[in-house]
Amino acid sequence: MKGLKTVYICSECGHTQSKWSGQCPSCRAWNCMTEDVVAEEPKAQAKHPTRYAGESVRLDDYEIPEYFRTGTGMSELxxxxxxxIVNGSVVLLAGEPGVGKSTLLLQISGALGLGRKVLYVSGEESKGQIKMRAARLRVSGPNLYLLNETNVDAIVSAHEKLRPDVIIIDSVQTIYSDGIASAPGSVTQVKDAAMKFIGIAKNEGVSVLLVGHVNKEGSIAGPKVLEHMVDAVLYFEGEREHIYRIIRAIKNRFGSTNEIGVFEMTERGLREVPNPSEVMLASRPRNVSGNCAACVMEGTRPLITEIQALTAYTGAPSPRRTSDGIDYNRMYLLIAVLEKRMGLRLSNADVYLNVIGGLRLTETAADAAVALALYSAIKDKPVPDELIAFGEIGLSGEIRAVSGVDQRVSEAIRLGFTRIALPAKCAERLNIDTKGARLIPVRSVFELTTLI
Ligand SMILES: Nc1ncnc2c1ncn2[C@@H]1O[C@H](COP(=O)(O)OP(=O)(O)OP(=O)(O)O)[C@@H](O)[C@H]1O
Ligand SMILES: [Mg+2]
Ligand SMILES: [Zn+2]
Incomplete structure (x- = not known):
């Protein structure tokens, strides 16, 4: 085509070059150069539409603006x-196909629509499909508007006519601009669309929620640069087979990124799970080796879940190691500690680790439970039902102190655990009524394993 050229754009950092390469020369990421078509001479406007323009002001003279927030009707979210949601902010909700992004946004549209005008733009589903879902979810309201549109300028005009307080774009990968030659979903298209919506949000105080698809590698399809542009990035996780869904913030300019929200997918849509520990433990197998309850902090909230380990002897030269929910490096480290400090032989065993409820544990405080589950699996000795363990494990096999001890112990007691193994250092500092539960201070992996 005339006036156009093919370029390769890094989906991680936005670096642009004329030739393809396996590695981005700018940020060194691999397999991230995506083909794109751009104008020979980029229009000044397309490059950097102004987000903010104005005079500089002395910080001392500037008053703290009030960030009004609107409740979404779901306290978990x-x-x-x-x-x-902060008024005038842009939130990206990312998740794999079918996880429930459209469902969640339609549900919160209902709540947001009680006081504010909401425009739900879908580039993926017809109004009929959305209406059917709305009927199933019991979502309705006079302030809720639907639009089937993928052209960014048409969406902007619809916005100017309707003047909504909240705009939902489902999904940002379907939106395109006439001025850009490449296909919807390409780096330039997604960036351009995001720029326009960010402009609307910042200049007019409209809250914008963007749906982003996630590719097989687990990153947002299209540019990583999108994550840098928006105010908050939420990941919606959960396997389609599991009914539990977890939302976590991986970036938030207006809050912490530690909190998670737990939901359950039902026929009537997503239901909040305010007490996830109960749910995680609900179908606990009794008296089976390889299972151990763990208590992790998810933000300010303690959460009890169960670690499952399975070991099976194999003649294969390199045994299998798989983990669902526990970091691979952590698994290898704990296996090495058990081998070296406890004299266990795992070099001829396949090891499978799993965390109940599709949870992904990032805390080292889960080490004690993982080690105990592994030990229990190898020895084929069940961990007693009433026992729970937490604590970080060091390379010498020592159990190290962790934070949030009062919360963890309280949650364990609340859920009926009567024996709580914890780092000895933490036991000294504990300052709560244990209601008859026994605290067992442990100093080493060896001491821990004597409990079963
Ligand atoms: N009648 C139903 N009863 C129970 N659950 C349902 C029903 N219909 C759909 N679901 C659930 O909703 C999920 C789809 O939700 P939704 O369409 O919101 O996902 P999405 O993330 O927007 O997907 P996509 O990426 O395809 O747009 C299904 O995977 C299923 O779990
Ligand atoms: Mg959808
Ligand atoms: Zn790059």
């Missing part, structure tokens, strides 16, 4: 956002 509000907590992840830091207390509701």
């Amino acid at each position: 509000d907590r992840v956002l830091g207390g509701g």
